[in-house]
Every structure is written in C-alpha cells, then in structure tokens.
Amino acid sequence: MALAVLLRGAARPEAIRSALRLGSIQLKNPTLVKQTFNLSQFTKQGLNAIALQKSSNLVPRISNTQIRQAHMDHGLLWTIERVWALALLGIVPLTFMAPSTIMDDIFAISVIIHNHWGLEAVVIDYVRPVIFGDTIPKLSLIVLYMFSIAVLGGLLYFNHNDIGIGKGVRKLWNIRETSQ
C-alpha cells in the first residue's frame, strides 16, 4: 500500500527528475539499462511525464533503503530511542545522587525500556531467520518481551518493598572492610 503510494508519487515529473539527479533511480527490470538512459534523455527533452507513467517499464522504483526510511513509525522510533538515551544521561546519575522512590521508579522504567530496545536489536542481529529458521527468532522476541516485563515488575517491587535502586547502590558503595 505504502509502496503503491510511493510509486505513484514517484511517477510525478518533479519526483522523477529529483530521483534522477540523486542517481538513485532503479528500473523494475535491471536488465533495461538502455531504457534508463533513454528515460533521462526523455526528461531532459522535457517530454510529457504522463507518457512515461503509461509505459510501466519506465516507472522508477525507489531503492529498498528509501522505502525503509519512508516507514514513518521506524524513523520515529529511532528518534525516540536517541532522545530516550539522552534522557538517561541525566536520570542515571540523578538516581544515585539523590535517591527517592519516584526517582527509582523512573530509573527502572526508563532503563528497562532502553535495555529492551538494545536486546531487541541483539536478537534481530544474531537470532537470524537464515540461521535459526522462521519460528525461533519470533519466539525469542516474545520471550524477550516477557523477560523485560518480568524484570520491570521485579524492580518496581524492589523499589517499593525493599531498599530501592538508588539507596541500594549507595549502600553497596559504602560497604566497609570491617563491620563496625
């Protein structure tokens, strides 16, 4: 659907021209190199682009990377991940310097989500369908979600029913050689 919209959009004359300028044009049939050349000739001569649209071999295909970037949700997720990491640069030291239950909870939620994204990348990078088949990678992601939720639940429990993350780390840091 998104691809169809893209293709339709790409068939507009200005899109064709810009695609040609970027050198990122790809024809549906890679063997039609000669026609790629002809296409650029046509546009240079200012020929009507509707004629190009009608002969479907000449409709340019946007390369895979461009399609992937065009998926709005992933681009947005990428930005959220970076902003999230940036926020952690403040949250992490603050939790240890000024421990409180609220800060501990903010720490637990933000760090576990950050950790989940990292582990998701690890699973996608290493548990690949080409090595493990189709089911194991999907199963690993489900297990990862369950694991992250369990750890987050445990940490929130720890924050409210035990010493909490901030004070716990401070206590660990202040242990002495001899108990006095």
Next chain:
Amino acid sequence: MAVFLRATNRSLLRYVNPEKSLMLMARPVTMKVVEAPRKPIEDYDKFNTNLGRPLSPHLTIYKPQLTSFLSITHRGAGMALGGYLSIVGLGAIVLPSSIEQYIDALQGTGWFTHFILKMSIALPLCYHYINGIRHLSWDMGQLLTLKQVYSSGYVVLAASIISAFLLSL
C-alpha cells in the same frame, strides 16, 4: 509502430527477389511494449546463502581494530548492566531474603573484593555512559571522520577506565 513496420515491410519487398525471399512467407509482426515480469524481492540473507557467501561479519579474517572493539564492547557493557539489573529485579521476587540483607552480608569482606565488585559495575556503567555520548554525537552527525572516530574512541576508553577506577576506590 505497427504501421511503420508494415510500411517498411512492403517497401523492402520491392527490392528483393520474390522467389528467393522468405519475407513473403512471414507475416508482418506487430511489436508492443509489455511489462517485464516482476521479480519477487528476494530476502537479502537468502540471496547471500544461495551465492554461498560466508556469514558477515567475517570476524575470523578481520584484523582487530579499536573501532570494532569499542562497538562490540558497547553492546556487551550494556548487556552486562542489563544483566545486573535483571538479577536484582528477578532476585527481588525469587530470593528468600531482601536484597538489602545480601548487601549487608558483604560488609566486612576484604578491600580487594569490594574494589572488584564495584569495578565490575562501575566500568561497564562508565564505559556505556561515555561511549553512549559518542554514539549520540554520531547520530547527530558529529565526529564522523575516521580520525575523529579514533581519537574520540581513545578518549572514551581512557575516560571510562579512569572514572571507573576512581569511583571504585
């Protein structure tokens, strides 16, 4: 196109011997632009497997470099920190005593044990924190020349070891 071909066919026939030519037996052909058959977009991994390419990255033939070392250790440090947090989180539910009591139990053990214990948390934390800043600067399009990538890499390595050491004392 078709009209053109028929016209040329007829005009060509004027110049050839009708008895010797096959042109008379052939019907005029009409040519038409047909859409090329669509190739199914093949999975990148399957494509490489079919070509017999080895699995990337080729760790066995790559020279160890600072860049690749910092890259994989960034991930490793993150996983270690996540692992510690997971032990605490799951331990809080599973373990019979509270975590606080386990920290209390460490009181009175030797200086070196404390140092190693703190270092094993502080080093991945400092490293992932400082190298994370390096990664974020790349994401904002900064420090991307090869020289900057190396110099910032050395800075990160030194800064994280020193800060972790000072924190663990």
